[in-house]
Amino acid sequence: MSKETVRYDDAIVRKFVTATILWGAVGMLVGLWCALQLAVPRLNFAPYFTFGRLRPLHTNAVIFAFAGNAIFAAVYYSSQRLLKARPLDRLSAIHFWGWQAIIVAAAITLPLGFTQGKEYAELEWPIDLAIAVVWVTFAVNFFAMVRNRREKHLYVALWFYIASIVTVAILHIFNNLVIPAGLFKSYSVYAGVEDAFMQWWYGHNAVAFVLTTPFLGLMYYFLPKAAERPVYSYRLSILHFWSLVFIYIWAGPHHLHYTALPQWASTLGMIFSVMLWMPSWGGMINGLLTLRGAWNRVAEDPVLKFFVVGLTFYGMATFEGPMLSIKSVNALSHYTDWNIAHVHGGALGWVGFMTFGMIYWLAPRLFQTKLYSKKLATTHFWIATIGIVLYVLAMWVAGITQGLMWRAFDDAGHLQYPDFLETVTRLVPMYWVRALGGSLYLAGVLLGGYNLFKTWRSRPASYEEIDVAVPPMIRAAKLPARPVNVIERAAEPPVHWHRTWEGLPALFTALTIVAVLVASAFEIVPTFLIGDNVPRIKTVKPYTPLELYGRDIYLREGCYNCHSQMVRPFIDETVRYGRNGKPAEYSKPGEFVYDHPFQWGSKRTGPDLAREAGRRDELWHLRHFENPRSTSMGSVMPSYPHLLEDDIPWDVIQPRVDAMAMLAVPYDAEALVHADGLARQQADQVARTLVAAGGPKGMETKEVIALIAYMQRLGRDIQLAQDTQGGTK
Amino acid sequence: MIRLSELVSALTPAHYAELSLVLFLMVFAGVLARHGGKRRAAEHAACAQLPLADDEGGRR
Numbered sequence: 001m002s003k004e005t006v007r008y009d010d011a012i013v014r015k016f017v018t019a020t021i022l023w024g025a026v027g028m029l030v031g032l033w034c035a036l037q038l039a040v041p042r043l044n045f046a047p048y049f050t051f052g053r054l055r056p057l058h059t060n061a062v063i064f065a066f067a068g069n070a071i072f073a074a075v076y077y078s079s080q081r082l083l084k085a086r087p088l089d090r091l092s093a094i095h096f097w098g099w100q101a102i103i104v105a106a107a108i109t110l111p112l113g114f115t116q117g118k119e120y121a122e123l124e125w126p127i128d129l130a131i132a133v134v135w136v137t138f139a140v141n142f143f144a145m146v147r148n149r150r151e152k153h154l155y156v157a158l159w160f161y162i163a164s165i166v167t168v169a170i171l172h173i174f175n176n177l178v179i180p181a182g183l184f185k186s187y188s189v190y191a192g193v194e195d196a197f198m199q200w201w202y203g204h205n206a207v208a209f210v211l212t213t214p215f216l217g218l219m220y221y222f223l224p225k226a227a228e229r230p231v232y233s234y235r236l237s238i239l240h241f242w243s244l245v246f247i248y249i250w251a252g253p254h255h256l257h258y259t260a261l262p263q264w265a266s267t268l269g270m271i272f273s274v275m276l277w278m279p280s281w282g283g284m285i286n287g288l289l290t291l292r293g294a295w296n297r298v299a300e301d302p303v304l305k306f307f308v309v310g311l312t313f314y315g316m317a318t319f320e321g322p323m324l325s326i327k328s329v330n331a332l333s334h335y336t337d338w339n340i341a342h343v344h345g346g347a348l349g350w351v352g353f354m355t356f357g358m359i360y361w362l363a364p365r366l367f368q369t370k371l372y373s374k375k376l377a378t379t380h381f382w383i384a385t386i387g388i389v390l391y392v393l394a395m396w397v398a399g400i401t402q403g404l405m406w407r408a409f410d411d412a413g414h415l416q417y418p419d420f421l422e423t424v425t426r427l428v429p430m431y432w433v434r435a436l437g438g439s440l441y442l443a444g445v446l447l448g449g450y451n452l453f454k455t456w457r458s459r460p461a462s463y464e465e466i467d468v469a470v471p472p473m474i475r476a477a478k479l480p481a482r483p484v485n486v487i488e489r490a491a492e493p494p495v496h497w498h499r500t501w502e503g504l505p506a507l508f509t510a511l512t513i514v515a516v517l518v519a520s521a522f523e524i525v526p527t528f529l530i531g532d533n534v535p536r537i538k539t540v541k542p543y544t545p546l547e548l549y550g551r552d553i554y555l556r557e558g559c560y561n562c563h564s565q566m567v568r569p570f571i572d573e574t575v576r577y578g579r580n581g582k583p584a585e586y587s588k589p590g591e592f593v594y595d596h597p598f599q600w601g602s603k604r605t606g607p608d609l610a611r612e613a614g615r616r617d618e619l620w621h622l623r624h625f626e627n628p629r630s631t632s633m634g635s636v637m638p639s640y641p642h643l644l645e646d647d648i649p650w651d652v653i654q655p656r657v658d659a660m661a662m663l664a665v666p667y668d669a670e671a672l673v674h675a676d677g678l679a680r681q682q683a684d685q686v687a688r689t690l691v692a693a694g695g696p697k698g699m700e701t702k703e704v705i706a707l708i709a710y711m712q713r714l715g716r717d718i719q720l721a722q723d724t725q726g727g728t729k
Numbered sequence: 730m731i732r733l734s735e736l737v738s739a740l741t742p743a744h745y746a747e748l749s750l751v752l753f754l755m756v757f758a759g760v761l762a763r764h765g766g767k768r769r770a771a772e773h774a775a776c777a778q779l780p781l782a783d784d785e786g787g788r789r
Contacts, residue, residue: 230781246757
């Protein structure tokens with residue numbers, strides 16, 4: 001018997017579990033606050049705590065802080081035992097404290113308005129660099145365990161971890177390529193259609209490789225442990241893995257149906273999304289059947305309860321996702337709360353419940369004592385389940401209601417609900433139900449936190465450290481000499497190709513990367529290189545320096561969280577966003593060639609703004625920003641009084657124009673040397689217009705002027721193109 | 730010399746979509762062919778036991 005031993009590092013797992021609960025509570029509390037802000041706009045406290053700034057904080061906290069820390073806890077606990085190797089202590093410490101520092105940096109910078117303006121990728125470039133460094137540290141630490149392993153076979157959970165580690169790195173790097181225009185300001189190197197494509201290639205695969213594959217790894221390890229029986233079908237898990245890795249990466253464009261994205265990419269995204277249904281359900285069924293013979297324990301064991309409902313939500317979310325990706329369904333669901341229902345079914349149900357199941361299973365083992373209260377854990381399960389059901393039902397009703405109201409025409413052929421606001425105020429009761437559901441879920445998290453705290457309090461004075469006897473390291477072990485005798489060779493057990501791969505982690509990782517890169521290249525290369533994907537429009541010009549700064553305010557305030565800039569080619573949209581009885585032009589790819597980053601949005605709590613120029617005058621905008629209720633009764637938009645008080649920092653404008661010029665935005669010579677002067681000139685003009693309309697004096701230096709200038713630019717270039725073609729000018 | 734964009738544009742997007750589907754089906758068929766039969770049942774059963782055996786039996 002081997003005399004070698006290994007002592008697992010459970011301290012790092014304890015740290016990540018604690019961080020999971022703490023950040024989960026924070027992220028969900030912010031989410032609840034955001035939900036309440038949509039029902040009670042007074043709960044917006046400008047400038048730092050408005051919906052537009054807090055919603056990114058909520059999504060980042062839940063995805064990268066709650067789910068992120070849970071993933072790390074799962075990876076460190078299970079990988080050590082599956083590989084019989086300890087991670088490198090120093091790297092583990094850098095990983096843990098580095099990740100928490102990033103979360104704190106996000107919690108500070110997002111309310112301050114430092115953002116790249118891309119969903120789930122809001123964090124500015126210095127933090128992005130820190131993420132890359134910490135992620136690489138994690139990867140090195142993980143692969144050090146793989147290298148020092150004492151178990152030849154890499155169990156399926158580890159494949160899911162490997163796929164997550166390498167793919168997240170690829171996604172993070174390529175989507176966050178930016179040109180800095182200051183310490184906390186940058187512009188995406190991609191523009192318009194290409195930026196939208198990259199963003200949703202990233203965005204959807206953040207769902208895939210942060211919120212799905214690591215949790216499948218967690219499921220394949222912790223569910224058999226909790227059920228005390230092996231996974232139902234190991235073969236199915238192999239199929240599940242390769243199918244997901246190969247298919248998921250293609251699905252991103254389904255977030256851009258009927259937008260200016262070329263139709264071929266959108267259709268390809270839809271097809272692969274529908275194909276995803278099968279492997280996803282294969283995984284779900286594999287998980288549920290693992291409980292065969294143990295179903296009687298589900299009634300008594302809160303851990304199994306969480307896992308069963310978590311898997312059920314995985315099944316629901318992976319059925320709903322492909323369904324929503326079908327274009328005709330998406331035409332109704334896109335930009336509505338239906339998407340919010342879908343993502344929360346996955347996040348609260350699948351990610352949340354798998355996390356809590358794991359934590360309740362880990363708690364007695366990590367703290368080396370009994371769980372404080374099984375009854376409290378069961379109560380947590382039930383109130384969280386009721387919370388999710390209320391949340392998801394409310395958002396389904398809200399989403400379908402709003403989608404149907406947008407497209408309703410009366411008998412005379414007019415929009416039945418021409419006032420967009422009417423389609424929002426109708427949803428407020430549902431927003432209250434959502435807030436109730438979210439409160440219940442959060443109460444469950446707090447109860448879980450209390451249960452864990454009490455468990456921790458009853459821990460032993462010092463944790464027992466166990467030396468586990470293990471075989472020699474694989475890399476140190478010499479392979480037995482191959483038999484020379486032909487008969488002996490024939491009697492050798494066959495070395496199966498997949499097992500051989502698994503024994504060669506570098507090759508296995510390389511194949512995973514190839515699967516991800518090939519799939520990405522098949523969509524990305526044509527998107528970027530086929531010229532007629534984005535036909536140019538002559539009248540589309542770069543934003544003026546003042547409009548560019550106004551656009552930056554739009555990003556800073558997170559307006560994209562509620563407003564889209566994309567008129568889809570549907571009659572109800574072209575009519576709704578038209579002017580003077582004439583339908584609007586639907587959005588064209590060529591309109592966005594200078595949009596670094598794109599701002600198409602993913603949700604319409606407010607109306608689309610792609611055709612906003614000239615729809616209302618400057619004074620209306622000023623009053624609206626100061627207090628939306630003064631111009632639009634019942635509006636749920638936050639007030640932005642600070643925009644009328646804060647001065648435009650003229651000195652930042654030139655560096656921002658210069659950064660855009662570096663991205664090949666064709667600014668003229670004057671803009672490249674006197675951008676701030678040009679901005680002041682335009683600001684004076686806008687301010688004079690305001691005064692002429694009876695507005696306040698002295699606004700020419702205020703930020704609101706820049707934002708108004710940007711609003712009055714949105715859609716103007718395509719209008720010019722239309723007028724030119726129509727011979728009106 | 731032919732440019733990369735010309736090379737890429739020589740195929741229509743529909744070709745890319747079709748090629749991608751063929752690629753996926755090949756991968757799927759390959760994995761299925763290798764793991765679909767009963768030949769590896771014993772190996773799979775042994776692999777499935779790994780989480781259950783990971784920290785037991787060898788403590789001192």
